[in-house]
Amino acid sequence: MAYEGVSKVCGVSVGAGAGLGWGTSLYSTAAMWDEVKKGCEEISPHSTKSTESGHSLYYEFLSKVTEGGNVKIKSSGSGRNPGMLGTAVTETEKANFNCNGKASSVRDPGSGSCIFYGDQKWEENIEWLKQFKTGLEIIDKLNNKTALWKYQLTTLQRRAKTIYEKEKAASQLEKEDMEEPTAAPHPNSAKNETVDCTTRSHRHSLLELALFLFQ
Numbered sequence: 001m002a003y004e005g006v007s008k009v010c011g012v013s014v015g016a017g018a019g020l021g022w023g024t025s026l027y028s029t030a031a032m033w034d035e036v037k038k039g040c041e042e043i044s045p046h047s048t049k050s051t052e053s054g055h056s057l058y059y060e061f062l063s064k065v066t067e068g069g070n071v072k073i074k075s076s077g078s079g080r081n082p083g084m085l086g087t088a089v090t091e092t093e094k095a096n097f098n099c100n101g102k103a104s105s106v107r108d109p110g111s112g113s114c115i116f117y118g119d120q121k122w123e124e125n126i127e128w129l130k131q132f133k134t135g136l137e138i139i140d141k142l143n144n145k146t147a148l149w150k151y152q153l154t155t156l157q158r159r160a161k162t163i164y165e166k167e168k169a170a171s172q173l174e175k176e177d178m179e180e181p182t183a184a185p186h187p188n189s190a191k192n193e194t195v196d197c198t199t200r201s202h203r204h205s206l207l208e209l210a211l212f213l214f215q
Contacts, residue, residue, distance in 0.1 A: 010039035086114030
C-alpha cells in the first residue's frame, strides 16, 4: 500500500498529507523542520559527551551522498544518482527524476521520497552540514579547555595538599615548643616575638589557602 512522507523521525512523522506534509494542505519545509527539531530535542541526551559519534555521522552522511540515492528507471531497472538521498522514479536514465513524497512499489511517475543536494562540494553547499561541523569543532575546543582546567585544578590541589601537610607539621612543632617551660627572657625577646607572630600569621594564611584548594 502506498503512503506518503517519512514516519518516526525523532518520533515525529513528516510529509504526510494529513499532517505536516505536501498533500492538499501544503506545509513549508521550515514548519516540518521545526517539528523534527522539537522531537529530537525531547529524546536527545543533554550531558557533555565526546563528539566522536558526531564526526562519524558527518562522514557517514557525506559517504551516503557521494554514493547517491536509488533511481528506479521505468524501462531498465535501477541505478544510483550521486548528490541525492532516498528513492526517485524516472522514465529515462538521466532525466525527469520524480519524488513527491509518495512511496510505492510501483514505478509510477511522481512516486518516491528523496532529497537532492546538488552535484558536488557538499561540505560547502549544504548549509546545515556546515553548521553541524562548526558545532562539533566548537564542542571539541570547549572539551579541550575543560580538560586543561581540570588538569590545572588537579595540579593546584596536589600542591595545596603538600603545603597543607608541611604547614600542619610546622604548626605542630610550634605548638610543642610553646608548651615547653618558659626560659629566662632573651634581650631580643620582643623582636623575636614580633617575627614569630608574623610567621604564624603567614603560616595560617597558607593553611587557609591550602584548605580552600583542597576542598
